[in-house]
Amino acid sequence: MKRTVLVCTVGAAVLLGPGAATAGAAGPYGAVPAAHGAPKAAYPVGEVVSDAPLHVRQKPTVYSDVVKVLRPHQRIQLNCQKRGGWVDGNPLWYRIQGYNGWVSARFVHNLQPVRSC
Missing domain, CATH: 2.30.30.40 (SH3 Domains)
Structure with missing residues (x-):
């Protein structure tokens, strides 16, 4: 079971490009916070x-x-x-x-x- 989840996560990261797995992606327990230093909107x-x-x-x-x-x-x-x-x-x-x-x-x-x- 863990191997399947890992393969899916790696596959999604390859398809979406660098930073896709850390920039607000949804994990098994909800949204994953963006990585430290990730760009954020300049203005609300x-x-x-x-x-x-x-x-x-x-x-x-x-x-x-x-x-x-x-x-x-x-x-x-x-x-x-x-x-x-x-x-x-x-x-x-x-x-x-x-x-x-x-x-x-x-x-x-x-x-x-x-x-x-």
Whole structure:
């Protein structure tokens, strides 16, 4: 039995390439943590949860100029978060990586923790 498992693991590693067996692969007891020093995402990912296009603002307030528009369900990278103008009871805003702008956390679901600015 152990020999079969070892052969399957080695075979999967050969098919998937170097690092495949250690980079979050599932083992017999669940997910195996990524190897020390393995690359990790540079920025947390968020997903737009509004049904309409979402405005990216120059500052974290609804009164600021629009610098870009995001599509519903679009995934974006979140640089950091801070308090700004309240939107539907939520004062948090996310700074968007690469767009030099802010979106209300009310309309973006963070899929990973986001650091404070």
